[in-house]
Amino acid sequence: MLTERERRESGQVRALEANVERLRGFTSSPGTQSPISVIRHYASIVRQPTDGPRGDGALNDVERRRTGGNMSPVSDLSVLLKTLEPVLNPGVFVFASVKDGNAIDPAAIVASIREPEGLSVVMREADAQISGLNALFKCAWITLTVNSALEAVGLTAAFATALGHSGISCNVVAGACHDHIFVPLESADAAMHVLRSLQT
Template identity: 40%
Template sequence: MTGERDLDALLRHMKPEMRPGIFVFCTIPPNEPIPASTSPLLTFREQEGTTLVILREEAEAAELRTAFASRLITLTVHSALNAVGFLAAITARLAEAGISVNALSAFHHDHLFVPADKADEAMAILQEMSGAKRL
């Protein structure tokens, strides 16, 4: 299944959805195992350590230090991994509104971690960009 590459179509059909919960970013030393009590949504190994993106409650229960309390917005359009300009257009528009974003492209969709206190504003901007009417 090939993802969408046309920028106009991607923006028009992005259909943002906000997932429940507050996600946080944590790091553990490079050779330390991921705490068994956690179920990370995302792991990424860097030279300095392993990044975990997990629900805040899991991080607190595992006594992990946290950063960037965020909400996760999934852009439900199936975007091609080699689509050009989609995230650039979105992150530029969010930046104009003073909203930081940590973006992730997975196989089927693009995902945005935005500050928890700016999530509703980010959703409104994304819906406006897609031409969707607010509910």
């Protein structure tokens, strides 16, 4: 038997999934809502339960630093979108696959995951060249500085849908505190514009 809280959360997830499907079928014909406005709409109705009051919402990254970075992870989708605070990290990055036996400097790795075909890594283009790795995808690295909870529902769907509507592909890596988005190098500025638009 589901508790009242579990029934409410289940209904919220179904509402989010339904709105994502609406966005997939979205057309830009006159009179229709923009994808970003639809995302804001379902973010306003899909709210995760909280253990205590938030006051006026989540602190932004600057305020977090002022308070020592002790802010708890955020799971409320509407708060996450309002406080994304995307930052474009300087440099050119690449995805590459490291075959067994090919030693590389661990300090050069930005992100990695083990696959049957080898170790997939993200690293600076210059470091990949030094290591003799073939660049599979050249990209820019954007960090969402909001402290997003790993169990938060809908954040990836929201920004990926908005970026997709603008023709921007994204590869997402979740860290313990932040989401990291890797977009085509030439789309970095456009991606930043889209992400900032979700905050307003």
